[in-house]
Amino acid sequence: MASLDFLKKQKVFVFDGSMGTMLQTIAMKEFLCPEEFVLINPDLVKNIHSAYINAGSDIIQTNTFGANSYRLKKFGLSNKSYEINSRAVELARSCAKDKVVAASVGPLGDLIEPYGNVSEGEAFEAYFEQAKGLSEVDFINIETIQSFKEAEIIISAFRANYKLPISLSATFQKTAKGYYTIMGHSVQEFVEKAIELDVDIIGTNCGEGFNQAYDIINEIKQLTNLPLLAKPNAGIPVIENDKIIYPETPDKILDVVEKFLLSGVKILGGCCGTTPEHIKSIKKIANKINFS
Amino acid sequence: MRELLVEISNYIISGNYKTIGDKVYLALDSNLTAKEILEGGLMKGMEVVGERFKIGEIFLPEVLMSARAFKSAMSLLEPIFLAAESLKQSRGKILLGTVKNDVHDIGKNLVGIMLKGNGFDVVDIGVDVSIEKFIENIEKENPDIIGLSAMLTTTMLWMKKTVESIREYFPDKLIIIGGAPVNQKFADEIHASGFGKDAIDAVTLCKRLLNIGNNTNL
Known part of the structure; x- marks a missing residue:
C-alpha cells in the first residue's frame, strides 16, 4: 500500500489499543524487554495483534515502540534493532492480512545533546537502523513525542531510508497555561512544527485520558487540515487490591468516543491501559458513523 | 570575588555547561573555597532555576541545561570535597x-x-x-x-x-x-x-x- 489512499475508504478508522501494558503485565513475573517478545514469544505478540483485529481494529501497529538501539541497550540488546523491528513487522502483517499496519516509533529513552550526552548523529544512527527494519509497513507512527528536536531527527532518519507516510503524535500535559509537552511546546507550536516537517497525519497519544485528548484534538483541528489521529490512555491508573485499574473503562468512554469520531478525528485507538474491550467500544461507534 | 560567584550563578541559570568550568577554575584561583563556589554560585543559581520553573517561566529544557552546567561544575569541585569531606555540609x-x-x-x-x-x-x-x-x-x-x-x-x-x-x-x-x-x-x-x-x-x-x-x- 505504502500510501495513505486507504484513508479515503472510510470516514473513520479504528486503531489498536495498548501493546505495552498487556506485555508488561505478563513480563512482570520475569524482567524482559517488551520489544524482545517478538523474538522470544512471537505467539504472544500475535495473540495481542489478533485480539485487536478481532475487536475491530482497522489498523494495528508493530511492537516496536522502544526498539531503537538506545532503549534496547538497557536490556543488553543494542545489536538486535534490525532483527526485532523486521520480525515485529512480519508478526503484525501475518495477523493484519488486509488491514493496515503502522510502525510504532517512540522516543530514544536517553537525552540528546545539549540536554544529555547522546549526539544528534548517534540518535540519527539509532533511528536509521530502526527504520531499516520497518520498511514493510504502511505508515510510520512516531508517537509520545515531547521534543521537537527528537521528532526532527526521527523523521530525517526515516526519510533517509524511504518515503513512507509519517504520522506525528505528541503527548501533552495540562498546565495552568494550557496543554504543553514536557519539553515546553504548546499545541500550536506542535502543529506548526508538524506542518514544517511535512508529516501526513498529526495527532496526540498517551496523556491523561480520552477527555483530555479530545480537547487537544480540537485545538489541533483549529490549526490544520491534516488527518487527525488520537491514541489516548485509559485515564490515570490507580491501584485497587494490588491490581492496576484504569478509570476510563470500555463502557465509560462511549460518550467521548462518539464526540471524538463526530468531531473529525480520522483514526482513533488507545494507548496505555486500553484493551481489546476498549477497541470494541470504539468500533461500535465507528460502525455507526461509517455505515450511516 | 562576589562578582565571580554571581557570574557562576548566572552560568548555571543560563545552562552554560561548556564554559562554566573555566569560571570555576578562575574562582578557585582567586582563593574562593569549593564550599563558597558551591553555595554562593552553583546552589544560588539552581535556586533561581527552581523558582522560575515553579512559576512556569521556564520549562524542562532550561532546567536540563542548568542541571548539566551544575554537573560539569560539580565534577571539578567533587574531588576537593572528597579530599576534605568535613568542608562540605550536607542538608541530608x-x-x-x-x-x-x-x-x-x-x-x-x-x-x-x-x-x-x-x-x-x-x-x-x-x-x-x-x-x-x-x-x-x-x-x-x-x-x-x-x-x-x-x-x-x-x-x-x-x-x-x-x-x-x-x-x-x-x-x-x-x-x-x-x-x-x-x-x-x-x-x-x-x-x-x-x-x-x-x-x-x-x-x-x-x-x-x-x-x-x-x-x-x-
Whole structure:
C-alpha cells in the first residue's frame, strides 16, 4: 500500500489499543524487554495483534515502540534493532492480512545533546537502523513525542531510508497555561512544527485520558487540515487490591468516543491501559458513523 | 570575588555547561573555597532555576541545561570535597533508585542533580532495583530519605511492595515517590511519606520533610 489512499475508504478508522501494558503485565513475573517478545514469544505478540483485529481494529501497529538501539541497550540488546523491528513487522502483517499496519516509533529513552550526552548523529544512527527494519509497513507512527528536536531527527532518519507516510503524535500535559509537552511546546507550536516537517497525519497519544485528548484534538483541528489521529490512555491508573485499574473503562468512554469520531478525528485507538474491550467500544461507534 | 560567584550563578541559570568550568577554575584561583563556589554560585543559581520553573517561566529544557552546567561544575569541585569531606555540609542524604522491572532513569537522574544542586548528598543506586538491593543500601548508607522512581504503570505495584518492605525493616524512614504514572493519591494509598510531581517539587518535598526552610543557610 505504502500510501495513505486507504484513508479515503472510510470516514473513520479504528486503531489498536495498548501493546505495552498487556506485555508488561505478563513480563512482570520475569524482567524482559517488551520489544524482545517478538523474538522470544512471537505467539504472544500475535495473540495481542489478533485480539485487536478481532475487536475491530482497522489498523494495528508493530511492537516496536522502544526498539531503537538506545532503549534496547538497557536490556543488553543494542545489536538486535534490525532483527526485532523486521520480525515485529512480519508478526503484525501475518495477523493484519488486509488491514493496515503502522510502525510504532517512540522516543530514544536517553537525552540528546545539549540536554544529555547522546549526539544528534548517534540518535540519527539509532533511528536509521530502526527504520531499516520497518520498511514493510504502511505508515510510520512516531508517537509520545515531547521534543521537537527528537521528532526532527526521527523523521530525517526515516526519510533517509524511504518515503513512507509519517504520522506525528505528541503527548501533552495540562498546565495552568494550557496543554504543553514536557519539553515546553504548546499545541500550536506542535502543529506548526508538524506542518514544517511535512508529516501526513498529526495527532496526540498517551496523556491523561480520552477527555483530555479530545480537547487537544480540537485545538489541533483549529490549526490544520491534516488527518487527525488520537491514541489516548485509559485515564490515570490507580491501584485497587494490588491490581492496576484504569478509570476510563470500555463502557465509560462511549460518550467521548462518539464526540471524538463526530468531531473529525480520522483514526482513533488507545494507548496505555486500553484493551481489546476498549477497541470494541470504539468500533461500535465507528460502525455507526461509517455505515450511516 | 562576589562578582565571580554571581557570574557562576548566572552560568548555571543560563545552562552554560561548556564554559562554566573555566569560571570555576578562575574562582578557585582567586582563593574562593569549593564550599563558597558551591553555595554562593552553583546552589544560588539552581535556586533561581527552581523558582522560575515553579512559576512556569521556564520549562524542562532550561532546567536540563542548568542541571548539566551544575554537573560539569560539580565534577571539578567533587574531588576537593572528597579530599576534605568535613568542608562540605550536607542538608541530608537522599538515596535514589528506580524500582524493579523498570529501567527508566531520565527523571530520577534529574531529581538527583536538582537535589545535589540544593545541598543534599545523593546516593543513586540505579535502575531495576530489587527490594533486597534497596534494603542492603539503606543499611549501608543510612539515608535520611529514600526516593523511589517508576515510569511504567506496571511497576507501580513494585513501588508499593518496595515501600512495604522498607517499612518492615526501617519503620521510621522517610520514603518519597515520583514518576509519570504516580500521584499524591497513590502516595497516600501506599503510605509513602510524600510525592514529588517533578524534580523541582522533589527538592521542595525533601526540604519540607527535613524541616529545612528555604532561606536557611547551611
